[in-house]
Structure formats: C-alpha cells, structure tokens
Amino acid sequence: MPSDVDAVQLRGIGKRFPGVIANHDVDVTIRSGTVHALIGENGAGKSTLMKILYGVQRPDDGTITIEGKDVVLKSPTEAIDAGVGMVFQHFMLADNLTVLENMVLGAEKLHGIGDAARTEIRRISDRFGFDLDPDVLVEKLGVAARQRLEIAKVLYRGARIIILDEPTAVLVPQEVEALFVNLRELKDAGNSVLFISHKLDEVLAIADDITVMRRGTTVGTADSHTATKRQLAELMVGSELPSPETEESTVTDTVELSLDGVTLTDEFGRNLLTDLSLKIRRGEVLGIAGVEGNGQSELVETIMGMRIPSAGTIKLGDQDVTHWHTRQLREAGIGYIPEDRHRHGLLLDAPLWENRILGHQTRPPSAKGMWINRKGARQDTERIVADYDVRAPGIDTPARALSGGNQQKLIVGREMSGDPVLLIASHPTRGVDVGAQAAIWDHIKRARRAGLAVLLISADLDELIGLSDTIQVILRGRFVGTFEPSKVTPQDLGTAMTGGEAA
Numbered sequence: 001m002p003s004d005v006d007a008v009q010l011r012g013i014g015k016r017f018p019g020v021i022a023n024h025d026v027d028v029t030i031r032s033g034t035v036h037a038l039i040g041e042n043g044a045g046k047s048t049l050m051k052i053l054y055g056v057q058r059p060d061d062g063t064i065t066i067e068g069k070d071v072v073l074k075s076p077t078e079a080i081d082a083g084v085g086m087v088f089q090h091f092m093l094a095d096n097l098t099v100l101e102n103m104v105l106g107a108e109k110l111h112g113i114g115d116a117a118r119t120e121i122r123r124i125s126d127r128f129g130f131d132l133d134p135d136v137l138v139e140k141l142g143v144a145a146r147q148r149l150e151i152a153k154v155l156y157r158g159a160r161i162i163i164l165d166e167p168t169a170v171l172v173p174q175e176v177e178a179l180f181v182n183l184r185e186l187k188d189a190g191n192s193v194l195f196i197s198h199k200l201d202e203v204l205a206i207a208d209d210i211t212v213m214r215r216g217t218t219v220g221t222a223d224s225h226t227a228t229k230r231q232l233a234e235l236m237v238g239s240e241l242p243s244p245e246t247e248e249s250t251v252t253d254t255v256e257l258s259l260d261g262v263t264l265t266d267e268f269g270r271n272l273l274t275d276l277s278l279k280i281r282r283g284e285v286l287g288i289a290g291v292e293g294n295g296q297s298e299l300v301e302t303i304m305g306m307r308i309p310s311a312g313t314i315k316l317g318d319q320d321v322t323h324w325h326t327r328q329l330r331e332a333g334i335g336y337i338p339e340d341r342h343r344h345g346l347l348l349d350a351p352l353w354e355n356r357i358l359g360h361q362t363r364p365p366s367a368k369g370m371w372i373n374r375k376g377a378r379q380d381t382e383r384i385v386a387d388y389d390v391r392a393p394g395i396d397t398p399a400r401a402l403s404g405g406n407q408q409k410l411i412v413g414r415e416m417s418g419d420p421v422l423l424i425a426s427h428p429t430r431g432v433d434v435g436a437q438a439a440i441w442d443h444i445k446r447a448r449r450a451g452l453a454v455l456l457i458s459a460d461l462d463e464l465i466g467l468s469d470t471i472q473v474i475l476r477g478r479f480v481g482t483f484e485p486s487k488v489t490p491q492d493l494g495t496a497m498t499g500g501e502a503a
C-alpha cells in the first residue's frame with residue numbers, strides 16, 4: 001500500500017575510501033510499500049550505499065531522508081530508530097543460542113526476554129510466513145531459516161524499511177520462491193524492501209521499482225513491468241554498448257578481399273577447403289558461421305599466408321596475394337585477431353608495450369626504419385590502453401596479469417591500429433566479460449563505418465547476426481549457404497551448420 005511520503009530519499013550520496021570512490025552522486029527514491037531492487041555488477045557500490053542507509057558507514061556527501069524527515073545516521077541503532085533494518089550478506093547470528101535469544105539479544109527493552117517476546121516472535125513469524133520456532137537452537141537451522149530469522153529480527157526491532165543485501169546468493173531456487181512469498185507479505189503490510197541483487201530474472205520477478213548502479217553511481221531507474229533483462233544488463237555495464245546490432249549498412253562497391261575457388265588440401269591429398277569464393281567490400285562485415293572444425297581456422301590461416309592453397313586465388317584489392325607471407329599481408333593493411341590469443345596473440349610474460357610490437361615490428365610506430373622504436377611503441381600502447389579501456393596497472397605490466405577481456409581488448413586495439421583495410425577477426429569476444437565484449441563490438445562497428453572490411457568468424461550466433469552484413473555458412477570446408485542477417489534466426493543457421501540435421 002504505497003503512501004504519499006517516500007520511504008527513503010537518498011540525494012547526492014558520496015563515499016570515498018582510500019584510493020576508491022565507492023559512491024558518488026547517488027540518488028535513489030524508495031516509494032513506501034514497494035520492493036525496490038538495487039542492481040549493479042560487483043563493485044558497483046551497492047553494499048556501501050546500503051551500509052550508509054543503515055548507519056554503518058558515514059557518507060562524505062549527500063542527504064538521507066526517511067519518511068519525510070532528514071536524518072543523520074551515526075550508527076545502526078540510530079538507523080533502527082528511524083525505521084531502517086538491514087540483513088547482511090553474511091549472517092550475524094549466535095549459533096549456540098535459540099531463535100528467541102537471538103531475537104531479543106540487544107533488544108531486551110522492547111518486549112523483554114519472556115512471554116511478551118515469545119508472543120511477538122510468534123506474531124511476526126505467523127504474519128509473514130517465517131515458520132520460526134522460538135525455542136530451537138540456531139545451529140539446527142538451515143541457511144534459508146537463518147535468513148528468515150535475520151529478517152524477523154529487524155522487524156522485531158520495528159523496521160519498516162528492510163534492506164536485504166544479495167539475499168538470494170545463498171539460496172536454492174525453491175528457497176528463493178519462498179523468500180519472495182515472504183517479501184510480498186512484507187510489502188502488503190506496508191513495509192518497503194530494498195532488494196540488492198545482480199540476478200536480473202529475480203529482480204524482474206520481485207521488484208516494483210529498479211535502480212541501477214554502475215561504477216559507484218546511480219545510472220538509471222526502470223519499471224519492472226516494462227523493463228527487459230537486456231535493457232537492465234545494458235544499464236549495468238554501460239548503455240551505449242552491449243548489442244552487436246549494427247544500424248545502417250555501410251557496404252560500398254570497393255572490394256577489399258576476394259577469394260576465388262580457393263581449395264586447400266592436406267598432406268594426404270584430402271580437401272580441407274573446397275572451392276571457396278567470397279568478396280568483402282569496404283564497410284562490410286562478412287560473417288562465417290559453422291560448427292567448430294569445419295574449415296574456419298584453415299580459411300583464416302590460408303588468407304593470412306600461413307597455408308598455401310592448392311588452387312584458387314586470393315586478392316587484396318586488385319593485387320594477387322595468394323602466395324604472400326603473413327608479414328607482407330600485415331604490412332599491406334590486414335589486422336588479425338587470432339583464434340587462440342594465448343598461442344598466437346600475446347607473449348604472456350612480456351609487458352604490454354612489447355606485446356604492442358608483436359606482429360607489427362616492421363611498421364610505425366613500433367619501427368623506425370629498420371629499428372624497433374621503443375618510444376613510439378610505448379606511446380602507442382598508452383593510447384591503446386586509454387582508447388580501448390584496457391584495465392591494467394601500466395604498460396610495463398606483463399600481459400599475463402590482465403584478465404582475459406583486457407588481454408583481448410589489447411589485441412583488438414593493436415590490430416585496429418594503423419587503420420587496417422581488412423580485419424580478420426576469429427572469435428573476437430570469446431571468453432571475455434560482457435563489458436569487454438560490448439567494447440569490442442563497438443570498436444568493430446566504428447571501424448566498419450569508417451570503411452573497414454571485416455571477416456568475422458564466430459561461434460556466437462547472436463554476434464554474427466548482429467554484426468554481419470552477410471553470413472556464409474561453412475560445412476566440411478565448403479560454403480553451403482548465404483544468409484541475410486536481418487532475415488535469419490539462430491535456429492536457421494543451426495540447421496544450415498549441421499547440413500539440415502538440426503531441422
């Protein structure tokens with residue numbers, strides 16, 4: 001039963017720890033009688049904000065208004081007096097005491113420690129469906145029951161605004177359902193619940209309102225009736241980013257890469273690739289779909305001069321490059337994001353700036369005449385780290401110390417440098433987190449708009465459909481179908497990729 005006065009208003013909240021801005025410019029409004037979800041990736045600042053609302057942390061900036069009254073909360077006791085209770089991620093119960101003893105501990109003044117307390121516990125337990133026996137030892141309780149006891153404890157202390165920090169992290173699905181039943185009861189009784197989570201299905205199932213935090217601040221609100229998981233995920237990681245969807249076509253008439261009848265045989269004379277022909281134009285992304293091991297790697301290695309075709313021609317623009325070496329191809333303007341970044345993409349023990357040189361040792365800014373240009377390479381690595389948001393302590397850090405997503409962003413940044421005319425991208429976002437994936441998509445899209453031609457090999461069909469202008473399906477080394485991404489579904493592709501077996 002939402003009332004006119006908001007349960008909580010947080011305005012301009014800021015909190016700094018040494019070297020970390022945990023919260024800044026945080027604004028949240030919790031309507032009375034609602035379940036309000038606070039969502040965000042790990043480290044977004046959710047717990048810090050809730051500890052501020054519960055008086056555990058003092059904010060450096062901002063104001064807190066509870067039920068219409070401005071408050072300064074110097075301790076949890078003051079928060080409880082103002083009607084706020086919090087259940088932490090790690091429970092704070094005494095195992096060797098009973099439910100009743102845990103409930104009344106520190107709150108003896110409210111209902112004593114005897115029959116009145118027992119009656120109140122029973123009342124709360126019955127009202128909200130907590131199913132708590134006052135005389136059971138806490139050590140006998142499972143996780144879900146302990147959580148219900150923690151919630152009951154804050155209600156016992158008179159909380160009307162209940163903060164639950166990632167309550168479902170410790171529960172199995174059936175227990176989550178049961179908790180949600182409890183939360184709806186709490187709400188129906190006029191309480192407000194702050195539900196912290198990063199699980200979007202749960203949030204959409206239980207919340208009325210949603211506030212999204214990213215990097216310490218609130219970046220948006222959403223209505224759970226209309227929001228989608230995708231929208232929320234976008235807000236959590238940065239809205240500009242995470243769809244592979246390209247908008248308008250940027251395909252031109254200028255052919256950058258063409259293959260004509262390319263066939264590759266192995267040492268026993270068997271065909272690995274059979275009669276492959278394709279064209280990629282300036283501003284075009286050609287996607288290759290296929291079940292792993294159907295010739296994708298061989299196709300890329302043939303184009304990149306690591307294998308020599310037994311028949312057919314490969315042209316870069318007008319130039320026949322069929323027998324060129326990898327280095328010549330790179331110098332002619334091909335960027336190459338390899339399939340296995342650990343084997344072919346990076347020297348893991350070398351610092352980032354040396355990895356910038358890898359494969360680019362003959363061209364500026366890594367080279368000056370015949371010599372390696374150390375300074376140029378270092379400066380350009382700084383540029384890549386900034387432009388591609390490579391999170392690393394510095395350019396002297398070994399590549400090994402970076403997360404997979406940041407390693408991949410470094411490779412993409414390196415391969416896009418020097419404005420290549422053609423990018424061969426094998427699984428460019430495989431194994432990277434959603435933020436890095438979005439950043440990589442964004443860079444490919446931007447380069448495509450600027451005229452880059454891209455050969456995209458990916459096992460992620462949404463990525464292929466989103467980024468590509470045309471999709472070719474490869475099966476046992478042959479192209480078996482051409483699809484228009486706007487008209488094809490992942491199911492259609494799946495069928496073609498298996499030669500119809502999946503139909």
Ligand SMILES: Nc1ncnc2c1ncn2[C@@H]1O[C@H](COP(=O)(O)OP(=O)(O)O)[C@@H](O)[C@H]1O
Pocket residue numbers: 017018020021022040041042043044045046047048049
């Ligand atoms: N007591 C603290 N001292 C120093 N840094 C902290 C402290 N509490 C949180 N942080 C930092 O503040 C940031 C936000 O953390 P937190 O509020 O726990 O995020 P979330 O709950 O969204 O995962 C993180 O970078 C975290 O390391």
Ligand SMILES: [Mg+2]
Pocket residue numbers: 046047048165
């Ligand atoms: Mg947290």
